[in-house]
Amino acid sequence: MNSLTRGLLQLPAYAVFAISVGYLSFWPRYQYAAPDRAVVKVSVSHATKHIKPCVLLTPQQIAELPPNMRRKESCERKRLPLTMEVEIDGDIMLRVQAEPSGLWGDGPASVYQRFEVEPGIHLVTTRLRDTDRADGWDYSRTDEHMLHQGRYFTVTFKAETGGLVYR
Amino acid sequence: MAALKRFLRTLFLRWEAVLELAFGQQNNPVVNLGALGWYFFWIAAGTGIYLYIFFDTGITNAYASVEYMTHDQWYAAGVMRSLHRYSSDALVVVVFLHILREFSLDRLRGRRFFAWITGVPTLWLIYICGISGYWLIWDKLAQYIAIATTEWLDTLPFFGEPIANNFLNSTTLGNRFFTLMVFIHIFAPLFLLFLMWLHIQRHARGRVNPPRSLAVGTAITLLALSLVYPAVSQGPADLDTVPATLQLDWFYLLAYPLLDVVPGGKLWLILVGGTLFLALLPWVPPLKPTPVAVVSLDNCNGCGRCVEDCPFSAITMEPRSDGLAFDTQAVVLADNCMSCGICAGACPTSTPFRRARELIPGIELPDHSIAGLREKTVAAAARLNGARRVVVYACEKAGAEVLGGPDAQVITMPCVAMLPPAFIDFALSRRLADGVMLAGCAEGDCYFRLGDEWTRQRLAGQRDPYLRSRVPRERLVTSWLPAVSTRRRQHALSQFIDALRALPTADNERTR
Ligand code: HEM
Ligand code: SF4
Ligand code: SF4
Numbered sequence: 001m002n003s004l005t006r007g008l009l010q011l012p013a014y015a016v017f018a019i020s021v022g023y024l025s026f027w028p029r030y031q032y033a034a035p036d037r038a039v040v041k042v043s044v045s046h047a048t049k050h051i052k053p054c055v056l057l058t059p060q061q062i063a064e065l066p067p068n069m070r071r072k073e074s075c076e077r078k079r080l081p082l083t084m085e086v087e088i089d090g091d092i093m094l095r096v097q098a099e100p101s102g103l104w105g106d107g108p109a110s111v112y113q114r115f116e117v118e119p120g121i122h123l124v125t126t127r128l129r130d131t132d133r134a135d136g137w138d139y140s141r142t143d144e145h146m147l148h149q150g151r152y153f154t155v156t157f158k159a160e161t162g163g164l165v166y167r
Numbered sequence: 168m169a170a171l172k173r174f175l176r177t178l179f180l181r182w183e184a185v186l187e188l189a190f191g192q193q194n195n196p197v198v199n200l201g202a203l204g205w206y207f208f209w210i211a212a213g214t215g216i217y218l219y220i221f222f223d224t225g226i227t228n229a230y231a232s233v234e235y236m237t238h239d240q241w242y243a244a245g246v247m248r249s250l251h252r253y254s255s256d257a258l259v260v261v262v263f264l265h266i267l268r269e270f271s272l273d274r275l276r277g278r279r280f281f282a283w284i285t286g287v288p289t290l291w292l293i294y295i296c297g298i299s300g301y302w303l304i305w306d307k308l309a310q311y312i313a314i315a316t317t318e319w320l321d322t323l324p325f326f327g328e329p330i331a332n333n334f335l336n337s338t339t340l341g342n343r344f345f346t347l348m349v350f351i352h353i354f355a356p357l358f359l360l361f362l363m364w365l366h367i368q369r370h371a372r373g374r375v376n377p378p379r380s381l382a383v384g385t386a387i388t389l390l391a392l393s394l395v396y397p398a399v400s401q402g403p404a405d406l407d408t409v410p411a412t413l414q415l416d417w418f419y420l421l422a423y424p425l426l427d428v429v430p431g432g433k434l435w436l437i438l439v440g441g442t443l444f445l446a447l448l449p450w451v452p453p454l455k456p457t458p459v460a461v462v463s464l465d466n467c468n469g470c471g472r473c474v475e476d477c478p479f480s481a482i483t484m485e486p487r488s489d490g491l492a493f494d495t496q497a498v499v500l501a502d503n504c505m506s507c508g509i510c511a512g513a514c515p516t517s518t519p520f521r522r523a524r525e526l527i528p529g530i531e532l533p534d535h536s537i538a539g540l541r542e543k544t545v546a547a548a549a550r551l552n553g554a555r556r557v558v559v560y561a562c563e564k565a566g567a568e569v570l571g572g573p574d575a576q577v578i579t580m581p582c583v584a585m586l587p588p589a590f591i592d593f594a595l596s597r598r599l600a601d602g603v604m605l606a607g608c609a610e611g612d613c614y615f616r617l618g619d620e621w622t623r624q625r626l627a628g629q630r631d632p633y634l635r636s637r638v639p640r641e642r643l644v645t646s647w648l649p650a651v652s653t654r655r656r657q658h659a660l661s662q663f664i665d666a667l668r669a670l671p672t673a674d675n676e677r678t679r
Pocket of ligand 2: 480505532
């Protein structure tokens with residue numbers, strides 16, 4: 001076989017290679033989320049209260065501790081779980097209880113969730129509990145919001161600045 | 168496992184045979200997959216350096232700088248961008264084919280585990296390079312990758328707070344993660360290069376460059392693809408909008424859509440488990456250890472030819488330990504030796520004409536001795552009774568046993584390059600045969616890597632030990648074919664026998 005025929009025979013091989021590389025580099029398209037819906041993202045990281053309140057130590061108790069471990073109060077490291085729910089127009093969309101992080105359960109508890117909703121004006125209610133109360137909530141917020149098609153609506157929390165934030 | 172390997176091997180050999188029609192054997196892409204991997208790596212690295220000149224490494228201007236390259240400078244940086252992308256894609260393609268092929272050829276078990284084991288982490292590195300690269304464009308795809316990757320990482324119990332919070336909405340975006348990605352995208356390829364280098368450390372003369380015509384052909388192909396279908400961005404990232412419809416690079420991002428159906432934690436388990444499984448394959452099932460080459464110091468003159476020819480860097484020259492008047496002696500590194508016997512074929516003392524009482528060369532395989540090879544040659548010649556008699560020296564892997572018959576007797580060895588060329592002279596000059604055939608694996612595809620090349624060079628007088636010029640070349644033929652091509656092999660033999668008929672017979676006078 002002469003080199004010209006060889007070269008011609010190589011063309012289809014190279015073409016197949018180029019087409020498969022070019023195609024799979026962009027196609028088929030992937031639908032990550034429905035384009036005609038809005039997406040609510042809920043992300044809350046918050047250090048809940050300790051399981052037991054800290055108790056002040058008496059001077060005598062302090063004196064009994066080894067010198068390098070003396071402190072004013074005694075705290076249980078472990079924290080409470082974080083409970084929260086999100087309601088849209090009265091329907092519960094999310095209800096979770098998150099455990100505190102860390103090996104000793106002393107880190108912040110985190111909730112990270114997302115879900116799709118119909119775009120439009122909605123009444124968004126979020127409630128959050130970070131204490132050991134039996135019922136009721138420590139934080140809550142209810143607002144009417146326009147949720148736009150193809151956009152994120154985020155629910156976050158910052159205790160220092162007053163609690164739940166909608167955006 | 169053996170059946171799977173056999174099945175894959177047949178597929179590859181058929182594919183190889185088809186491509187051979189267009190490329191010839193030396194340039195066959197199928198036998199150059201590892202070298203193509205290196206080549207595509209270099210293209211990606213070179214184009215990457217060019218892109219870095221124009222790339223703005225801050226998250227606010229990164230997208231615009233890529234847009235500038237793609238559109239305003241489409242003829243240079245734009246082409247570089249497309250080449251960067253497509254060569255990275257091509258790297259994934261050839262590496263996966265390379266893995267399958269090395270697996271199918273069973274080049275991973277026993278002492279051969281090293282290349283396999285060091286290959287496995289390159290896979291993770293390749294993906295880290297690719298994913299961090301897509302991040303840097305900071306378009307909608309990058310935004311999706313950032314969200315999906317951090318959400319996926321958050322399924323691991325490492326982070327107190329979700330790292331996905333960095334990409335919650337446009338108020339949470341910072342430069343920190345982006346800078347980390349720039350850093351990773353520069354250093355991961357360097358580490359990958361280190362692993363690629365390590366990968367071939369037990370290969371003498373690792374084939375890291377594809378043949379020229381293949382290099383030119385693939386480069387033109389990628390360039391043409393880049394011009395016809397340039398890589399473009401998918402709109403600037405905006406953390407407040409949902410990147411709903413995306414064009415994924417499936418070579419790098421295949422795992423991401425799986426996250427819609429498989430929980431992230433489970434997907435980590437699958438990937439880590441799959442990696443461990445891959446890493447264990449060299450021992451599934453374990454290979455019975457084969458005896459390694461041994462040096463006979465009395466017969467070694469320290470010439471170093473065996474070191475030159477060993478395909479697995481398994482021999483070193485060390486200072487003489489036995490007081491003989493030579494400077495050095497050959498020492499076998501048992502862990503690297505794959506028992507191919509190629510060193511015995513290279514040793515100047517491996518000649519069947521030797522008058523020494525016992526034929527012991529400087530180096531040989533204990534279970535395939537050179538003395539045994541001489542006995543087998545004499546015995547095979549005695550069994551030949553056709554009108555034209557051919558001794559076939561064949562590689563065990565070449566499937567040449569089918570050639571046996573009254574006209575031809577087959578003597579197998581681990582690799583045909585174990586045969587010292589003097590044996591051809593021996594068989595013909597002692598009139599043990601009318602012709603000699605050497606049958607091995609397909610060109611450039613020797614199971615022991617370099618056997619076919621060394622044999623060709625020895626026969627052509629380009630490499631020690633030479634085939635002596637007195638040997639009538641018309642009585643010698645080589646047949647480099649994959650084991651599946653039995654019919655072509657038989658055809659080659661009958662053609663050879665026909666050609667021998669035109670020559671006078673060696674009159675069956677058997678000396679010694
Ligand atoms: C960046 C990725 C990789 C590149 C560039 C690459 C390249 C190469 C090259 C150049 C060779 C030597 C070929 C020769 O000289 O005979 C080779 C051999 C080999 N590679 Fe890779 N490789 C890569 C990844 C892998 C992976 C992921 C695996 C398997 C998990 C693998 C398994 C092997 C094996 C088994 C051999 C043959 C070893 C032998 O002949 O003993 N490689 N590779
Ligand atoms: S048998 Fe093969 S691998 Fe072992 S030392 Fe000899 S040439 Fe090298
Ligand atoms: S080729 Fe033979 S003689 Fe030369 S160094 Fe190797 S073992 Fe010794």
